[in-house]
Amino acid sequence: xxxxxxxxxxxxxxxxxxxxxxxxxxxxxxxxxxxxxxxxxxxxxxxxxxxxxxxxxxxxxxxxxxxxxxxxxxxxxxxxxxxxxxxxxxxxxxxxxxxxxxxxxxxxxxxxxxxxxxxxxxxxxxxxxxxxxxxxxxxxxxxxxxxxxxxxxxxxxxxxxxxxxxxxxxxxxxxxxxxxxxxxxxxxxxxxxxxxxxxxxxxxxxxxxxxxxxxxxxxxxxxxxxxx
Amino acid sequence: xxxxxxxxxxxxxxxxxxxxxxxxxxxxxxxxxxxxxxxxxxxxxxxxxxxxxxxxxxxxxxxxxxxxxxxxxxxxxxxxxxxxxxxxxxxxxxxxxxxxxxxxxxxxxxxxxxxxxxxxxxxxxxxxxxxxxxxxxxxxxxxxxxxxxxxxxxxxxxxxxxxxxxxxxxxxxxxxxxxxxxxxxxxxxxxxxxxxxxxxxxxxxxxxxxxxxxxxxxxxxxxxxxxxxxxxxxxxxxxxxxxxxxxxxxxxxxxxxxxxxxxxxxxxxxxxxxxxxxxxxxxxxxxxxxxxxxxxxxxxxxxxxxxxxxxxxxxxxxxxxxxxxxx
Numbered sequence: 001x002x003x004x005x006x007x008x009x010x011x012x013x014x015x016x017x018x019x020x021x022x023x024x025x026x027x028x029x030x031x032x033x034x035x036x037x038x039x040x041x042x043x044x045x046x047x048x049x050x051x052x053x054x055x056x057x058x059x060x061x062x063x064x065x066x067x068x069x070x071x072x073x074x075x076x077x078x079x080x081x082x083x084x085x086x087x088x089x090x091x092x093x094x095x096x097x098x099x100x101x102x103x104x105x106x107x108x109x110x111x112x113x114x115x116x117x118x119x120x121x122x123x124x125x126x127x128x129x130x131x132x133x134x135x136x137x138x139x140x141x142x143x144x145x146x147x148x149x150x151x152x153x154x155x156x157x158x159x160x161x162x163x164x165x166x167x168x169x170x171x172x173x174x175x176x177x178x179x180x181x182x183x184x185x186x187x188x189x190x191x192x193x194x195x196x197x198x199x200x201x202x203x204x205x206x207x208x209x210x211x212x213x214x215x216x217x218x219x220x221x222x223x224x225x226x227x228x
Numbered sequence: 229x230x231x232x233x234x235x236x237x238x239x240x241x242x243x244x245x246x247x248x249x250x251x252x253x254x255x256x257x258x259x260x261x262x263x264x265x266x267x268x269x270x271x272x273x274x275x276x277x278x279x280x281x282x283x284x285x286x287x288x289x290x291x292x293x294x295x296x297x298x299x300x301x302x303x304x305x306x307x308x309x310x311x312x313x314x315x316x317x318x319x320x321x322x323x324x325x326x327x328x329x330x331x332x333x334x335x336x337x338x339x340x341x342x343x344x345x346x347x348x349x350x351x352x353x354x355x356x357x358x359x360x361x362x363x364x365x366x367x368x369x370x371x372x373x374x375x376x377x378x379x380x381x382x383x384x385x386x387x388x389x390x391x392x393x394x395x396x397x398x399x400x401x402x403x404x405x406x407x408x409x410x411x412x413x414x415x416x417x418x419x420x421x422x423x424x425x426x427x428x429x430x431x432x433x434x435x436x437x438x439x440x441x442x443x444x445x446x447x448x449x450x451x452x453x454x455x456x457x458x459x460x461x462x463x464x465x466x467x468x469x470x471x472x473x474x475x476x477x478x479x480x481x482x483x484x485x486x487x488x489x490x491x492x493x494x495x496x497x498x499x500x501x502x503x504x505x506x507x508x509x510x511x512x513x514x515x516x517x518x519x520x521x522x523x524x525x526x527x528x529x530x531x532x533x534x535x536x537x538x539x540x541x542x543x544x545x546x547x548x549x550x551x552x553x554x555x
Contacts, residue, residue, distance in 0.1 A: 137317060
């Protein structure tokens with residue numbers, strides 16, 4: 001018990017501070033990513049320019065394929081060339097936003113595209129304006145898929161945000177890297193960083209999963225019984 | 229309201245001529261069936277009425293006004309629209325589905341609610357039981373009933389129906405057709421009804437228009453179509469079903485026996501009853517159901533005569549002989 005107590009006495013305040021930092025960084029990145037990716041996904045799903053969606057999704061896919069560490073390094077380089085500060089919050093945030101874009105954009109796009117064309121046609125045939133078809137029919141039917149994209153992005157972002165510790169963007173990564181510096185003496189820092197990061201990812205997955213189910217229109221939920 | 233197609237042609241972007249010089253009128257209060265195989269242009273013709281598809285040339289007018297001069301959104305809100313199968317919005321309850329067009333038209337909440345209940349009663353679904361269900365909690369037949377109720381929601385003078393009973397088993401289908409005929413006789417709408425099913429066409433239509441490769445082959449009342457096909461295509465299209473179709477389209481009128489006793493008032497319990505315009509098949513069904521040898525034939529609340537099973541069977545044999553002679 002004594003060991004545990006010592007551990008929390010020494011690192012408890014840091015754990016809380018860096019967890020809050022971590023959450024803030026992740027949350028901000030996801031909010032910005034949603035604000036960009038959802039409208040973009042909607043636009044891609046509705047544009048008449050058929051070459052655009054594969055192009056944009058392709059570029060976003062490449063961004064996703066670049067290893068996260070390399071992307072962060074690249075952004076630091078970019079900031080250096082642009083004469084901006086290469087350490088701290090901003091370059092980290094930018095990397096996270098770029099990473100979070102794709103799953104949300106792709107799911108928004110496919111969520112809307114998978115809405116049955118006959119359902120959309122009947123909506124238009126009943127006299128809905130294109131905007132009303134989007135808001136009253138397409139988005140509600142795509143919502144579970146969009147939410148799944150946001151959930152995937154959030155879980156990834158929590159993971160990748162630990163790497164942002166490298167460039168002093170704050171978050172649990174700072175504790176982890178401090179721990180890695182002179183092992184085994186600093187193993188307690190490692191534990192103080194990794195455990196909360198893992199728990200955060202699991203908790204986010206569970207919470208957003210619950211939100212996803214809650215936002216799924218009842219008529220689309222699988223467990224609804226079929227009554228004759 | 230009256231709908232006029234005047235030399236209407238639709239050529240799609242890929243060059244397919246879906247509808248070719250269609251000239252056709254749908255009279256006020258009439259049910260016109262567009263009958264044809266897939267690719268005949270029947271659905272395209274129907275969708276041009278609410279401008280889901282716009283004609284390449286020609287003119288479609290509703291009560292004399294060219295639909296191309298009307299705002300498509302308000303045009304559509306004034307036309308009921310029902311399609312087969314997946315037409316209901318899966319994320320909306322039964323009540324929300326039915327309330328869509330009244331909602332778009334800005335009706336008051338209370339007016340919408342009472343209209344929804346009225347329509348659910350009309351299509352035989354108890355409002356308290358069904359109002360808050362979702363489409364995936366309904367059977368196929370119940371879904372189609374909601375589809376019909378939704379099409380009628382804002383009481384449009386024109387209703388377009390694209391195989392509304394298409395995805396149903398034969399028994400449910402038959403039942404819904406029958407119910408719709410009864411409903412239709414009360415509401416008197418101008419209806420365009422698309423189907424590929426010859427029997428459904430003959431049963432539902434005041435007139436049937438047969439289309440092939442985008443061209444109108446013949447438009448006539450079912451009996452006329454069956455008895456005197458206008459060209460070879462119509463003849464071969466109806467060909468193998470001629471006997472059943474004749475039984476479906478010929479009325480029992482000439483077989484009804486009348487004497488000095490008729491007309492006389494019908495007793496209250498005299499149900500089910502036959503009417504002069506009922507088909508030979510309907511009479512045959514009714515003899516089967518009741519097990520009787522004679523049935524009263526009514527007009528409004530009066531019995532105007534008697535139909536005997538013997539005469540009906542003799543007539544059916546005669547029709548069969550007639551067809552064999554022409555074949």
